[in-house]
Amino acid sequence: MKLKRLRVSNFKSFSKFEINLKEFNVLIGANASGKSNFVDLLRFLKDIVNHGLDNAISMQGGAEYLLNSQIGKDKSFSLESEFDTLIFSNTAKKGISIVYHNIFFDFEIFFKRGRLFEITKDKFTFSIDFLKYDIETKKPVKEKDKIGEGEIIFSVKDRNVLIDITTPKDIEIHNNEIFPFLSILENEKLPAQTLLFELPFFLIPPPLRDLIQNLTIYEFNPKLSQKAVPITGKMELENDGANLAIVLNNILSDRNKKRKFTNLIQDLLPFIQDTRIKKSHR
Numbered sequence: 001m002k003l004k005r006l007r008v009s010n011f012k013s014f015s016k017f018e019i020n021l022k023e024f025n026v027l028i029g030a031n032a033s034g035k036s037n038f039v040d041l042l043r044f045l046k047d048i049v050n051h052g053l054d055n056a057i058s059m060q061g062g063a064e065y066l067l068n069s070q071i072g073k074d075k076s077f078s079l080e081s082e083f084d085t086l087i088f089s090n091t092a093k094k095g096i097s098i099v100y101h102n103i104f105f106d107f108e109i110f111f112k113r114g115r116l117f118e119i120t121k122d123k124f125t126f127s128i129d130f131l132k133y134d135i136e137t138k139k140p141v142k143e144k145d146k147i148g149e150g151e152i153i154f155s156v157k158d159r160n161v162l163i164d165i166t167t168p169k170d171i172e173i174h175n176n177e178i179f180p181f182l183s184i185l186e187n188e189k190l191p192a193q194t195l196l197f198e199l200p201f202f203l204i205p206p207p208l209r210d211l212i213q214n215l216t217i218y219e220f221n222p223k224l225s226q227k228a229v230p231i232t233g234k235m236e237l238e239n240d241g242a243n244l245a246i247v248l249n250n251i252l253s254d255r256n257k258k259r260k261f262t263n264l265i266q267d268l269l270p271f272i273q274d275t276r277i278k279k280s281h282r
Contacts, residue, residue: 010078011068045212046212047060082103087099087101100128
């Protein structure tokens with residue numbers, strides 16, 4: 001699973017901003033060009049999952065620091081995201097395999113006075129492929145076995161969860177077989193100032209929740225990486241890069257890791273020929 005696309009309006013230095021992401025992305029730009037604000041956008045998404053929308057807004061400093069200073073509260077803040085995934089579900093009795101392959105999450109917030117805000121849009125969309133499933137041999141589904149497309153749309157009106165499921169006309173399958181927790185969500189009433197994104201695991205697939213919850217954001221302090229550090233310390237990189245020398249030493253000590261690291265560095269910075277850690281006994 002990966003984050004495929006982000007589109008945001010009225011966020012910090014961005015009046016409107018859209019980016020398509022690939023497996024590996026490098027963000028380069030001059031000072032004050034918006035790199036840190038893009039990182040803040042990812043952090044905001046992570047904070048919503050981990051702490052809830054109200055806390056995520058507060059952790060950004062509130063509406064005053066979250067919204068674009070030129071636009072402010074005159075217009076809503078909006079975020080659209082697309083996740084590329086493959087989640088399989090087999091309905092053995094009917095010989096159909098359901099494949100969830102794209103997830104879209106869109107929401108919009110209008111800020112009022114003080115800390116008050118209103119969620120004016122909250123929508124989850126799952127794109128689905130229906131494929132033939134061999135019950136006897138239990139062979140893996142293949143693209144050529146595709147028999148139709150559909151989607152599930154979750155939205156909110158007056159804090160009630162609305163569900164719209166589209167299936168091919170020639171497929172006889174009950175909505176509960178497509179989404180097992182349908183009866184629970186149909187009776188769900190969201191608390192005030194709460195997004196669908198904050199609901200329990202039965203709405204957000206575990207791979208998607210894990211992807212966002214495990215998102216690690218590093219903000220290197222260049223002064224720390226230039227200082228001498230003890231030879232003992234954590235092998236996992238600190239968020240501020242304070243133990244960068246220890247992590248690099250671990251990479252460079254392994255031939256295979258060093259080869260991969262060198263190839264990566266030379267792709268990004270071709271003028272660098274080698275990387276070394278300078279050791280001192282002082």
